[in-house]
Amino acid sequence: MRFERLSGVAASAMLLASLGQSALADDMTTVRFGVDPYTTGSQIWVAQDMGFFEDQGIDAQITTFATGVEAIDSMIVGRADLAVGLDFPTVTRATNGRLTVLAGIFRANPGWHKLVVADEIKSAADLAGKKIGIATGTLEHLVTVKYLEANGLSQDDVELVGFTSLVELVASLKSGRIDASFVWADGTDKSIEDGEHYVLVDDSAAGLSSSAYITGLTSFVEENPEAVVAVLEAMDAASAYITENPEEAAAIIASHTRAPEDAVLRLLGYNTFKLALTEYERTGFEAISAFAADTMNADISFDTVVVPDYLMQVSPDAVQLGE
Structure with a gap:
């Protein structure tokens, strides 16, 4: 009888744990991310492994593509909701209102x-x-x-x-x-x-100002504003972690990119990790959009594709844009 009673208690505990996990899963919002196999996705991997996404109620589904260009294109073909990429492919693909630029995620230091x-x-x-x-x-x-x-x-x-x-x-x-x-x-x-x-x-x-961005499929962004803000909160925490713990961050990123830790650590040194939308980002963006207009007949401007509202909710000081 004692064994049966204990077994019943254990079964009840397992059932409660299962129900708890189910409730937790119900509270999570699934977001599909596209990243490249290098360090552009650094904040995504750190936010995943350090639990920053989970803390914000985000179930991050991360797919690695061969290049940052393919990661951004994955949104257009319906394989991702959000993606990170360098400024050039981001700007040249943010046409026709299909994509919304949410925030600069790091600034590229000269020397790359x-x-x-x-x-x-x-x-x-x-x-x-x-x-x-x-x-x-x-x-x-x-x-x-x-x-x-x-x-x-x-x-x-x-x-x-x-x-x-x-x-x-x-x-x-x-x-x-x-x-x-x-x-x-x-x-x-x-x-x-x-x-x-x-x-x-x-x-x-x-003399260029160069950045990387997180961009979202416009339809996803407009339908899931709370999830977008939660993602930016997690990435903001990941940015601080990378800055304060570069060696630990390099180990995390290397485990996902299959690059040697020392190489990742060196590459991290080329970037300043911080979410931002300022005149620095605008200047670099507009240089690329002017180039795209001349060489690709693409009509893109910072003010038409960048939406700072979401980042404002996370860190008002990170948004410093003139009229």
Whole structure:
């Protein structure tokens, strides 16, 4: 009898626990996130593993895509509700009201892109008449154009050669097909390992303000405003965690991206993690939208696609926009 009584108590406890978990699940809002396999999704992974999403009642369903561009596109085709991405793909895809930009999530510190040139090129002036590789339609493309402009060169003064990947840019530098190109990540070391190329400058010489954003499918955002605010609350907490605990954050991010912790830690150093919508974000956004208008016939403006209301509810001081 004692065993039967204990068994009954245990069964009741299990039933109560199950009911509690069910009630908790009912209180959670499912949000599908799209991220890339690098560090753009840092706050998403940290918010997930540190319980910040759960604390805000968010059941985060995270899908990793091959690139940030694909992560953003996943919203358009119905595979994600929210996505994080760098400014260039975010701006160029936020057309026709399909997407709503919710907040800047980090600012990219100068130095990510490095201008690798052949040894005989000693200054920007020497680029006149040379072949310069670009990753067509990307931030690297814009960095190149802005660097030329900053040094008194137009696109007509050089020959821009378009490519679709970093691998192609590096291979073309080493083969001599092009004379110079802004490259990034491990492409920098690979480009100069032959001893016939070197880094002339980094992207700080282009004078751009660069950020990453969290963007939502407009229909999801309008139908789930409370969930959007909850997501931003969790990401705000994750931003603080990354800033205060970079090594621990790198370990979390590396476990999801399969990148070495030391490499992730180094990449985190290129960014300042903080949710914000200020004139800094507006300036960078508008530079890209002007470029997109010239090269892609895309009509986009900061004020028509960025909605600061949600971030205002999380951190009013993070929104500093003039009229």
